[in-house]
Amino acid sequence: MGEFVVRGGRRLNGTLRVHGAKNAALPIMAASILASSPVTLEGIPKLRDVDVMIDVLTALGAQVRWENTSLIIDPTDIHEYVVPEEVMMKMRASIFVIGPLLSKLGHAVAMQPGGCSIGDRPIDIHIYGFSQLGAHITETDQGTRLDGPSLNPGTVHLSYPSVGATENLMMAAALIPGETRIRNAAMEPEIVDLAQFLEKMGARVRGAGTPDIRIVGQSELVGTRHTVIPDRIEAATFILAASATGGQILLENCIIEHLPGLSGRLRDLGVNLVEKDGDRVLVDAPRTFQTTPVSLHTGPYPGFATDMQAQFMAFLLGVPGVHVVSERVFENRLGHARELRRMGAQIIADQRVALIYGGRPLHGSTVKALDLRAGAALVIAGLTAQEETVITDREVIERGYEDLDGRLKALGADIDCR
Ligand code: UD1
Secondary structure (H helix, E strand, O other): OOOOEEOOOOHHHHHHHEOOOOOHHHHHHHHHHHHHOOEEEOOEEEEEEEEHHHHHHHHHHHEEEEEEOOOEEEEEOOOOOOOOOHHHHHHHHHHHHHHHHHHOOOEEEEEEOOOOOOOOOHHHHHHOOOOOOOOEEEEEEEEEOOOOOOOOOOOOOOOOOHHHHHHHHHHHHHHOOOEEEEEOOOOOHHHHHHHHHHHHHHOOOEOOOOEEEEEOOOOOEEEEEEEEEOOOHHHHHHHHHHHHHOOOEEEEOOHHHHHHHHHHHHHHHOOEEEEEEOOOEEEEOOOOOOOOOEEEEEEOOOOOOOOHHHHHHHHOOOEEEEOOOEEOOOOOOOOHHHHOOOOOEEEOOOOEEEEEEEEEOEEOOOOEEEOOOHHHHHHHHHHHHHOEEEEEOOOHHHOOOOHHHHHHHHHOOEEEEE
């Protein structure tokens, strides 16, 4: 495993283009399985998780290739419905192929997928949803087997607005003729992007972005061209890095409306976020922050995104005051508090709630990227710390950030990878 080495104390300054959203790209790549002809995707970030999804699709029989910046997926020869275990274990998002496979081939096998270690992350809501559409479920040595040679449209009420379950069910429903309704659906922007992609392939989707989604599926969906939305979590990470260093950056390809929980809080703290034309956002942070206690809890969209929680905590370390951060989406996603403490941060945390004593200087240390966003938080902390911070397990961070060191360097940061 490699490392990032950060020497703190430099203000970020410059212009940066936000990449396409990983969490939109992965389900949309999986949804390509549904088409009867090739799909062309633009804005797909070049990330490790995307490479794993390409491996998954290839293992199922798809032809996948890059043509400059376009990713072309030809699903016409897909015949396999079991993803090899070693590929499935690499990434949780490999669960996304279950819905499309079940609808297209009539069978799928779900193993407990791999990914970041931020809690148990069961798949019971996905399985329940498929059973409501008529899938027959059996537990086998390989995993949970789903058979549904003749699925029916229906109404599925989710017990929690799971992002992945909503997406998986939308994909399955798109190839089931008739109207399927998903209630208590997740409302994340990535759901809306997937809905637009399914519509371009020929399904009819209404209500994406609300808790009540209706999908009128078709017996055939055709290949199309689609550009994925900008990555709101990547944008948030750079906004927080710039704010933590008292910097000024211009983000291109950034939709500020996708960051409702973050933008309001940063403005309250004195960070100027100015929308410019053409999806550009200027971030202008004060050099020091006034004493302001901050309290936040994570939640499903439009709540504060759990994927920004760690980076926000790193930023809060520079804001004088006692802050409370409560993690309500995953049951074990505050592990970065321990790593931040190695850098001198004063944080008391259990599995769900952290008390942060902000406004005290951080010092460099050797710390570990426990998950992708926790790792990004350590990079932000490193940018503000005195001396050198070494962040181990760099590859964990690279699952979700393309060329993080190169892009931070272009903004003036002192960061290397080795
Ligand atoms: C997606 C995102 C991830 C983000 C998360 C929450 C992708 C590829 N990943 O993950 O980055 O952190 O949304 O915004 O888009 N749950 C169950 N049973 C289920 C499914 C989920 O109990 O069947 C629980 C999970 O354990 C978790 C909560 O529901 O506590 C939210 O999970 P979910 O919304 O499904 O997240 P993911 O789709 O896995």
